[in-house]
Amino acid sequence: MFESLSQRLSTTVNRLRGRGRLTEENIRESLREVRIALLEADVALPVVQALIQRIKVRAVGQDVMKSLSPGQALIKVVSDELTTVMGSANTDLNLAQQPPAVVLLAGLQGAGKTTTVAKLARLLTERKKKKVMVVSCDVYRPAAIEQLRTLAGQVGVGFFPSDAGQDPVAIARAAIAAARREVVDVLIVDTAGRLHVDEAMMAEIKALHAAITPVETLFVVDAMTGQDAANTAKAFSNALPLTGVVLTKTDGDARGGAALSVRYVTGRPIKFLGAGEKTDALEPFHPDRVAQRILGMGDVLSLVEEVERKVDQEKAQKLAQKVMKGKRFDLNDMKDQLEQMGNMGGLAGLVDKLPGMGNLPDSVKSKVNDGEMNRMIAIISSMTKKERRHPDLLNGSRRARVARGSGTQPADVNRLLKQYMQMEKMMSKLSRGGSKGLMRQMRGAMKGMGGMGGLPPMR
Structure with missing residues (x-):
């Protein structure tokens, strides 16, 4: 998400970064490029106009023209205004009420509501x-009820059964009664997909909302619909008292226009971003962090939170103790490191959050993919337990057997073992407490592995 916008804006602001002074002409030229970048990203025209005007007012005033480093000051102005347009700060769900707190999800067909219910749960x-x-109140698509039943089992939450012959209001009321009996904190209600121009369907969801008075009414919208996402959200907000928006399928949207438009057009905050089909692929929306990512500054805070949440702390601690005791770093350890990287969204997900990565050439970015990482895991998985513990056993015939078992070539196995040896050397240096030369070793390993396997253990 935001790849094309980030690339354009990063190029524009970087030209200004080192300028000793800025003129109104410099600023006017830069804002013209920012406007084009926003329009190409499918940001709604009223949002583009308002954003450019706000930046211009601040840029030609005290904030930039009289700054000691005007280029940096302009970048900060752009970042601040992007953040303001998207909502300033993360808006959490308001669940502080007598349980159960009812959360209602609404949206168009195919926006990903049922999957979002499971992710949110x-x-x-x-x-x-x-x-x-x-609970599912979608009585028009029987498969939706079964889909939610399956997803609820996967994420380990309670499921209230319903069927296509029931009235949506009756289903919701019965679910609330059951949630009270079972002392449930939050009841999430899934609804049928509907068009805002379908009067009968809109009347139905209005009646449902009035009957259950949810504390949160979230509009779920596909980010790939661009400007239409903001327009549809506005139409729903006119019909329902929405409290927030969930943008789904953001992994398929390279432009990001919806994220920049929805808050301004609807006046409702974006609360979550969904990316991918996995049930853990839902994240709180932080406008300030997103603005930094757009400008190529990375998102280190989100990366740290992700590491803390998704890295197996017990495994990381065991590896740290093993290395510090001087025990050998083996292929099992390497496989664990690769798998934990995959749990965090793979290399592409990590690179997206690192500062300065937006300025990398496309030729370098294209090499940052998870195919090579998955291939390495497959190769290690094809080895015997003894071979993983003692890589020195892997002679020519064994390497050929591993290559056949993993569907790769012997050259791939040789490459992996070379990368393993580089990592093993670094771990050996750590165990001896000798940090001198460690960074040089890491740079060499990263270069030899295309920037992948030379990563130190995650902690």
Whole structure:
């Protein structure tokens, strides 16, 4: 998400970064490029006009023209205004009420509501330690009820059964009664997909909303619809008292226009971003962090939070103790490191959050993919337990057998073993407490592995 916009804006602001002074002409030229970049990213025209005007007012005033480093000051102005347009700060769910707190999800067909219900249930269970129940009021698509039943089982939350012959209001009321009996903290209600121009369907969801009075009414919208996402969200907000928006399928949207438009057009905050089909692929929306990513500054805070949440701390501690005791770093350890990287969204997900990565050439970015990492895991998985513990056993015939078993070539196995040896040398240096030359070793390993396997153990 935001790849094309980030590339254009990063190029523009970098030209200004080293300028000793800025003129109105410099600023006017830069803002013209920013405007084009925003329009190409499918940001709604009223949002583009308002954003450019706000930046211009601040840029030609005290904030930039009289700054000691005007280029840096202009970048900060752009970052601040992007953040303001998207909502300033993360807006959390308001669940502080007598349980069960009812959360209603609405949206178009195919926007990903049912999957989002499961993702949200998992997030509230794991991060907020809430007891969650889900229910489907989609009586028009029987498969939706079964889909939610399956997803609820996967994420380990309660499921209230319903069927296509029931009335949506009756289903929701019965689910609330069941949630009270079972002392559930949060009840998430899934609804049928509907068009805002379908009067009968809109009347139905209005009646449902009035009957259950949810504390949160979230509009789920596909980010890939661009400007239409903001326009549709506005139409729904006119019909329902929406409290927030969930943008889904953001991994398929390289432009990011919806994220920059929805808050301004609807006046409702974006609360979550969904990316991918996995049930853990839902993240709180932080406008300030997103603005930094757009400008190529990375998102280190989100990266740190992700490491803390998704890295197996017990495994990391065991590896640290093993290395410090001077025990050999083996192929099992290397496989664990690669798998934990995959759990964090793979290399592409990590690179996206690192500062300065937006300025990398496309030829370098194209090499940052998870195919090579998955191939390495497959090669190690094809080895015997003894070979993983003692890589020196891997002679020519064994390497050929491993290559056949993993569907790769002997050259791939040789390359992996070379990368393993580089990592093993670094771990050996760590165990001896000798940090001198360690960074040089890491740079050499990264270069030899295309920037992948030379990463130190995650902690």
